[in-house]
Amino acid sequence: MPLSKQYLKSKPECKVTFCVAAKDAKSVEVAGDFNGWKTTKLKKFKNGNFKAQLNLPVEHEYQFRYIVDGQWVNETQADAYKWNDFASTDNSVVIV
Template identity: 50%
Template sequence: MSVKKQFIKAKPVCKVTFSFPAKTAQQVAVVGDFNNWDPSVGALSKLKNGTFKGVFDLDKNADYEFKYLVDGNYVNEPEADSYRWNAFAGNENSVVVV
């Protein structure tokens, strides 16, 4: 699992790449504040090596709570910038800072 950031100088956005290795998974999505927790908007594409990957443009100078949705189960990013308690979820969410 990983989150990679590519800052764009000419635009107020950061290209954030989310990767999740899951060879046996059928569907993986990244859901969070930046896509209204909508799995259809955050669907990741499965690569030949079994990793799911997607790139999203996120506004700079902000932080976003997120999780991976792997075949219906929520999973945190172990390499997240931080974690934040979310009372709605009753659990911690991963946080990415851009």
């Protein structure tokens, strides 16, 4: 379950769950358009997955990347990828 979405009925938001399987990692964070490219830490679970949930306004697409032990990594099952001239690589995209 790398990336999942749950649309809320009560407001125009989507609960996005970011999940990274990184059993040997010490820390995983996510940064993107939705948090001004500041990092949000993902919580590590006993099964080796790191997870965080964020409520994002709907009808938008957001670029993001993970930071696994200091290394920038893309979501393997992102909705799309967009080129980032600053980093000279693709960013993951989630569309809600």
